[in-house]
Amino acid sequence: MDIQSLSAAHSYASARPATKPGPAPEGAALGGAFQDFASTLRQSEALSQSAMTGQADPHALVQALAQTELAVETAVTVRNKVVEAYQEILRMPV
Template identity: 70%
Template structure:
């Protein structure tokens, strides 16, 4: 085992500072993709529901689209609740 690879100073110097944006997009790009997927799922559910009301879609497609929409909304609500809990926990921290 090479002792130079364990040097904290070298690792710290090689690390990207947290204040600089990630050039590959990183978490921001993943979050944007997740929001776009959520919006697409909601739009697909609405389109399928409207098509079912006019008789253009079969009931099985409607049930499937509504189940996917319900799952997406429940996931978004869970994420929102976790973010609010984390924010409240930060507010409770002593300064």
């Protein structure tokens, strides 16, 4: 057997674990997105309530409402993509 082939096999064996995905917490990114969405809604609601009593700046209220609108539109778009993917899976022949 050739020394180069042994060296190549050894290099491949040592590099192989680096290509395997590491353990990732399940749903960490999705959970963080849900928490961000919920915190955006809570902040906007609190700012809206304080604006009703005259304690908040109208400009800050408009910014909070724009952020909330963007968050809701993003959530609806993601939901629609998930439903579309699910329907596509259901149409697949078995």
